[in-house]
Amino acid sequence: MKYSTIHLAIFIERSNRFIARCRLIHTGEEIVTHVKNTGRSKELLLPSALVAVNHQPSDKRKTAYDLIAVKKGEMWINIDSQIPNALAAEGILAGDIKLPGLKGTINFLKREYTYERSKFDIYFETDQQEKGFVEVKGMTLENHGIGAFPDAPTLRGLKHVEELRLAQTMGYHSYVLFIVQFPTITAATIHRVMQPALYEAVKMAVADGVQVLAYNCEVDQETITIKGAVPFDLEQAFIDPNL
Template identity: 60%
Template sequence: MTYKNVHLAHFINRPNRFIAECRLQETGEMVTVHVKNTGRCKELFYPEVEVALSYQPSPKRKTDYDLIAVKKDTAWFNIDSQVPNALAAQGIEAGTIILPGLKGKIVSVKREKRFAQSQFDILVETDTGNQAFVEVKGMTLENHGIGAFPDAPTLRGLKHVTELIEAMKEGYQSYVLFVIQFEKVEVATIHTTMQQALAEMILSGQKQGLSVIAYNCSVTPDTIAIEHQIPFDVTKTFEDPNSER
C-alpha cells in the first residue's frame, strides 16, 4: 500500500486519542492531524519524535492530515488501523499469506462476513466447499524484538476469538491473523499482563484447532507491505515498555 502526499513532521502532543499536534519539517508550521489509531501507542509517541503525515484535505474533514507512521529509533512503525485488513485480504488472495491447514484451494476472499454476534474481517471459500473465517488484528506494540497485542484491553477482540471457536464447532476453519505493522520482530505474542483473559482464550482456541499466525511488514513513511511469517507464541513473556509511563 502506498500513501499519497506524505510529509515528515515532529510529534508535539496528543490531546485525545483522535488527534495530535505536529510540526511540519518543511515549513515549521504547527498542524492538527487525525491519528489513524485509537490505541494508546504510548511507547511510540514521544515529544519531537519523527512522524509521517498524509495530506488529504477535504471540506468534509476537520483536519487536513492523517498521521500514518512513527519512527522508533531507526525503524518506521505504521499505525494506520485500517490498513491490516486490506493487506490481509490482498496477501491471502496473492498467496503471500498462507493459511496453514486450509482445506482446498482458495476460490474467493470476501470482506466483513457476519457470524453469530461478530462480523469477522474475512471469509475464505475453497474449491472443496470449505469455508474459513479470518479475524485480522494490527500489531504496533514492540519491546526487545517481541511484538505484542493488545496495547489496551479489548473486549471486542476477546469476543471475536470466542466466536471463532464457536464457528469451528459448526464446521468452519478459524484463523487469527496478526499483521505486525513494523519489520524488526522475532516473535509475536499476547500481552498477557494487559489482558490475561484474551491470552487464555487464544490458548484454549489453539488446543481446539484455532490457527494463530503473524506476518510482519516492511514500512517506510509512505508505504507498507507484507514481508514474511513470524512465529507466534502465546506463552512468550512480554515486558511492557509503557509500564513506567
C-alpha cells in the same frame, strides 16, 4: 500499500485518542492531525518523535492530515489501523499469506462478513468446499524485538476470539491473523499482563483448533508491504515498555 501525499513532521502532543499536534519539518507549520489508531501508543507518540503524516484535505474532514507512521530508533512503525485488513485480504488472495490446513485453493473472499453475533474481517471459501473466517489484528506494540497485542484491553477482540472458537467447532476453518506493522521482530505474542482474559481465550481457542498467525511488514514513511511469516508464541514473555 502506498500513501499519496506524505510529509515528515515532529510530534508535539496527543490531545485525545483521535487528535494530535505536529510540526511539519519542511515549513515549520504546526498542524492538527487525525491519529488513525485508537490504541495508546505511548511508547511511540513521544514529544519530538519523527512521524509521517498523509495530507488528505476535504470539506468533509475536521483535519487535513492523518498521522500514519512513527519512527522508533531506526525502524518505522505504521499505526494506521485501517491498513491491516486490506493487507490481509490482498496477501491471502495473492498467496503471500498462507492459511495452514486448507486442502483447496481459495476462490472466494469477502471482507466484513457477519456470522452469529460477530462481524469477522474475512470470510473465504475454497474449491474443495471448505469455508472459514480470518479475524485480522494490527500489531504496533514492540519491545526488544518482541511484538505484543493488545496495547490496551479490547472487549471486541476478546469477543471475536470466543466466536472464532465457536465457528471452529461448527466446521469452519478459523484463524487469528496478526499483521505486524513493523519489520524487525523475533516473535509475536499476546500481552497477557495487559489482558489476561484474552490470553486465556486464545489459549482455549488454539486448543480447539483455531490457528494464530503473524506476518510482519516492510515499512517506511510512505509504504507498507507484507514481508513474511513470523513465529507466534503464546508463552513468549513480554516486557511492556509503558509499565
